[in-house]
Amino acid sequence: MDFSKILISLKDKHLYRSRKITESAQGTQIVIDGHSLINFCSNDYLSLANHVQVKEAFKQGVDEYGVGSGASHLVSGHSRAHHELEKALAQYTGQQRALLYSTGYSANLGVFSALKGELDWVLQDKLNHASLIDANQLIGLPLQRYLHNDITSLEKKLDKQAGQGMIVTDTVFSMDGDSAKLDDLQKIANFSNAVLMQDDAHGFGVFESNIPKNSIYMATLGKAAGTMGAFVAGKADFIEFLIQKSRPYIYTTAISPAICVATLKSLELIKQGEQKAKLLAHIDFFRNFSQAIGLPISASKSAIQPLIIGDSEKALKISQKLFEQGFYVSAIRPPTVPKGTERLRITLNANHTQSQIEQLLVHIKNAL
Numbered sequence: 001m002d003f004s005k006i007l008i009s010l011k012d013k014h015l016y017r018s019r020k021i022t023e024s025a026q027g028t029q030i031v032i033d034g035h036s037l038i039n040f041c042s043n044d045y046l047s048l049a050n051h052v053q054v055k056e057a058f059k060q061g062v063d064e065y066g067v068g069s070g071a072s073h074l075v076s077g078h079s080r081a082h083h084e085l086e087k088a089l090a091q092y093t094g095q096q097r098a099l100l101y102s103t104g105y106s107a108n109l110g111v112f113s114a115l116k117g118e119l120d121w122v123l124q125d126k127l128n129h130a131s132l133i134d135a136n137q138l139i140g141l142p143l144q145r146y147l148h149n150d151i152t153s154l155e156k157k158l159d160k161q162a163g164q165g166m167i168v169t170d171t172v173f174s175m176d177g178d179s180a181k182l183d184d185l186q187k188i189a190n191f192s193n194a195v196l197m198q199d200d201a202h203g204f205g206v207f208e209s210n211i212p213k214n215s216i217y218m219a220t221l222g223k224a225a226g227t228m229g230a231f232v233a234g235k236a237d238f239i240e241f242l243i244q245k246s247r248p249y250i251y252t253t254a255i256s257p258a259i260c261v262a263t264l265k266s267l268e269l270i271k272q273g274e275q276k277a278k279l280l281a282h283i284d285f286f287r288n289f290s291q292a293i294g295l296p297i298s299a300s301k302s303a304i305q306p307l308i309i310g311d312s313e314k315a316l317k318i319s320q321k322l323f324e325q326g327f328y329v330s331a332i333r334p335p336t337v338p339k340g341t342e343r344l345r346i347t348l349n350a351n352h353t354q355s356q357i358e359q360l361l362v363h364i365k366n367a368l
């Protein structure tokens with residue numbers, strides 16, 4: 001195994017990934033490697049990660065429960081705070097029950113692993129998140145993908161399936177920001193002996209959840225909710241089934257109870273709607289201003305606004321130039337997105353100002 005050779009090859013193809021060190025709290029203003037920047041690559045869509053009330057709740061959680069949960073949920077790690085959060089998430093999403101996972105990645109693996117013996121086929125949108133693809137591979141069923149958001153392509157693939165199936169989609173697509181056609185997908189699931197599963201990591205807290213009857217809903221708490229973890233919501237018997245059968249749920253330490261206390265506060269702020277209203281206004285402004293200065297906007301109406309560059313080296317160069325000008329915007333390259341669709345992935349947060357958004361777009365226009 002020649003790791004150095006592999007690393008050199010990644011560098012040659014402009015696909016080498018490196019980490020930058022954040023030296024401040026998460027927010028619209030961030031300090032990276034000593035540079036103060038306006039942050040346009042955080043999933044903290046509602047600016048709750050450093051919200052004063054969420055931090056206060058977290059501290060109270062630490063005072064009450066300490067720092068670590070100490071064990072998995074099925075041993076002694078399932079605290080009152082975890083339980084209350086599950087109840088609040090079930091109520092918020094209008095489902096009978098919710099189940100907390102430590103991350104969205106493990107929640108997706110968790111749903112698939114529990115359903116391993118129940119499914120004969122799975123069909124996924126071509127642009128679904130990597131964790132859904134990995135989960136599919138984990139249970140040994142062939143990875144079958146329909147064209148992105150293309151109902152005709154899904155229907156064609158359905159003809160070849162037999163037995164119990166699952167149709168799986170991101171709700172808001174993580175790199176494109178557009179939304180799945182949930183009502184169409186549910187209709188298809190209804191007449192094809194399939195269950196619909198949606199991953200609402202990027203919609204939860206920003207948009208009203210649309211959860212069709214008898215479908216599976218997963219959302220994460222490390223993005224709009226500003227904390228960490230994830231949950232699956234649905235019918236009581238399905239959640240109980242996950243507790244019995246979902247290995248990534250059973251064999252892992254529960255997240256910190258203090259995080260659950262903080263997330264309960266986030267949920268209150270989400271329900272109040274003030275941060276959400278600011279974010280939605282920014283999304284509108286971003287789209288209108290981009291259009292006015294002739295930047296190509298995508299179909300996305302979410303906080304994720306991609307700008308396709310089409311080349312890894314060029315995307316990196318623009319991202320670097322913006323960095324030098326005080327803006328933090330990530331360049332997204334293969335394998336995260338298909339070759340030829342390399343892009344800048346701009347994410348908007350509630351606490352951005354219109355002036356920051358305007359400045360960013362003017363700098364991008366000049367860099368192009």
Ligand SMILES: Cc1ncc(COP(=O)(O)O)c(C=O)c1O
Pocket residue numbers: 102103104105106108129131170174199201202220221222229230
């Ligand atoms: C669509 C989607 N699903 C799942 C995940 C994984 O969630 P987590 O970061 O909580 O593991 C992410 C992002 O990280 C995501 O974008």
